[in-house]
Amino acid sequence: MGVAQNMLSSSACALCFLVLFPALCVAQDTYxxxxxxxxxxxxxxxxxxxxxxxxxxxxxxxxxxxxxxxxxxxxxxxxxxxxxxxxxxxxxxxxxxxxxxxxxxxxxxxxxxxxxxxxxxxxxxxxxxxxxxxxxxxxxxxxxxxPCQYPGYNLMFKVHEHSRYPEYLAVVMIYQAGQNDITAVELWQEDCKQWRGMRHAYGAVWDVSNPPRDTITLRFQVSGYAGTQWMVASNAIPNYWKAGIAYDSALQLA
CATH class of the missing domain: 2.40.40.10 (RlpA-like domain)
Structure with a gap:
């Protein structure tokens, strides 16, 4: 399956997730x-x-x-x-x-x-x-x-300070709104037309060696009251990324 079909399918899931999530993901009622x-x-x-x-x-x-x-x-x-x-x-x-x-x-x-x-x-x-x-x-x-709330902020991918351009990329998600967990992160490998998993290094940090030299599209798996879904952030990180910089995903989880 080509990247366009892959991304269309994933985007459809993401759209469905964004529509359904507010109705299904309610705060825990009991202490x-x-x-x-x-x-x-x-x-x-x-x-x-x-x-x-x-x-x-x-x-x-x-x-x-x-x-x-x-x-x-x-x-x-x-x-x-x-x-x-x-x-x-x-x-x-x-x-x-x-x-x-x-x-x-x-x-x-x-x-x-x-x-x-x-x-x-x-x-x-x-x-x-x-x-x-x-x-x-x-x-x-x-x-x-x-649910977490960050008015005025989308989910952002911060390039961790330990990243070394261009051979090692580590990212951490910040301004993660809603009530769900990010349980997997993958990046699109254009040369072989497939998603490549990133390693869960520790905490909220996900990393990969030898990332693509082009603009990086990420998808991440979220798990919450609405179940498990994949969301796609197209062109989330520019090809000439810099350590310590946070890039806007143009997405939010709730």
Missing amino acids: TPSRATYYGSPDCLGTPSGACGYGEFGRTVNGGDVAAVSYGLYKNGTGCGACYQVRCTIPQKCTEDGVKVVVTDHGEGDHTDFILSARSYSKLAQPNMAKELIAYGVVNIEYKRI
């Missing part, structure tokens, strides 16, 4: 009980060295309301970028809504599912109660997964 703690940082934001590979994006995304999560939620990296509503359950000390956090790292404390940035942890507390909550160190919480 799951767990525990949370926090980590320190000079500015109370996230860390640029998290296990998801986001770099500076992982420090500042969502205003710094971010979290490292346990292995079960990290999902070997496919849980990176997921959003959760987290609220603590200490009477008279915790807010009703808690805080919305984005997963940017992997880490486990004392039987915790979440290690929050200090900024996020403080937002669990009622006004003037943050110091008391911090004094606990670890608190009982409940959480649920919710």
Whole structure:
């Protein structure tokens, strides 16, 4: 099958996915009980060295309301970028809504599912109660997964800083909206007319050696409440790509 037919078929699936997804992918209604703690940082934001590979994006995304999560939620990296509503359950000390956090790292404390940035942890507390909550160190919480929202942003492919033009390309997806996981990434190999799988290096980072020298078309597999679908980002990365630059996919997952 030629690239045009391949891409037409995949685009049709993507269009169907985009139409159906809002109706099928609804936020989880029930909360799951767990525990949370926090980590320190000079500015109370996230860390640029998290296990998801986001770099500076992982420090500042969502205003710094971010979290490292346990292995079960990290999902070997496919849980990176997921959003959760987290609220603590200490009477008279915790807010009703808690805080919305984005997963940017992997880490486990004392039987915790979440290690929050200090900024996020403080937002669990009622006004003037943050110091008391911090004094606990670890608190009982409940959480649920919710759709991520990035108004004004499409999904973007950032070329990881470790990439080396032209022989090694690593990409990380940022501004991943909706409530789904990216579980596979492939690029179109024009010379042999087929999709070539990228390796899941770690976290949200996917890489490949000897990428095509032309403009790169990517397709990625998403898994969520709507099932598993492929989406195609045509000409997603220019032929003369540069490490550290993020390229707009012109797509969004929700």
